[in-house]
Amino acid sequence: MSKAPPKMNDAVDLLDADHIAVKKLFTQFKKLSETEAPAAERKALADRICKELTVHADIEEQIFYPAAREAIGDDALLNEAEVEHASAKDLIAQISGMEADEELFDAKVIVLGEYIDHHVEEEREEMFTKARKSDMDLKGMVADLKTLKEELLANDGVSA
Ligand SMILES: [Fe+2]
Ligand SMILES: [Fe+2]
Known part of the structure; x- marks a missing residue:
């Protein structure tokens, strides 16, 4: 705990703090998977990852992306980001609907992590x-x- 808390000077800092936080959760998940941790433990962590990612994607889609689309003038970049969010949300929906002892559960969470790394x-x-x-x-x-973000988290991360 020696690291200083991330600076939250602007929207980019705030969004990147989410990225760093969820990356840590994916690393934890990988460890749980490698050590064949109990299904309940893997499911709980996967649910947390899905919720945090959904909220993060929603605040980007509702606030940051529309402003960026207007200010940056790069529709292709914003379109690609939105398609990536939609694909991530597909995978999130699959994971949310699965039990952790089902085949491919861990693989789906790990692939989601790799996909998010790229994004x-x-x-x-x-x-x-x-x-x-x-x-x-x-x-x-x-x-x-x-x-x-607080509203959506309080709402159990379900987007309107
Ligand atoms: Fe993001
Ligand atoms: Fe994003």
Whole structure:
């Protein structure tokens, strides 16, 4: 616990803090899978991953992406990100509907993690870089992102 908490100066910091948090959960899941941890434990962690990812995707889709689409002027980049979210949500729905002792459960969670790694890399290297160079109000967006995130988490992460 020696690391300083991540800075939350702007929307990019906030979103990337989510990325870092969920990456840790995926690493934990991989360990559970490798050690053949009990199904209940794997299911609980997978459910948490699914919920956090769904909320993260929803705050991006409802607040960050529309603003980025307007400010960055790169529709292809935003379209690809949205397609990636839709694919991730498909996989999340499959995982949420499964029991952890079913075949392919662990594989689906691990593949979701790899898929999210790829998506996050594109956000960091392209979308976030472009957002910071644009006139997006990244600081002004923090409060809205936080509020929606809390609302969705309180709602059990189910998107409207
Ligand atoms: Fe995203
Ligand atoms: Fe993201």
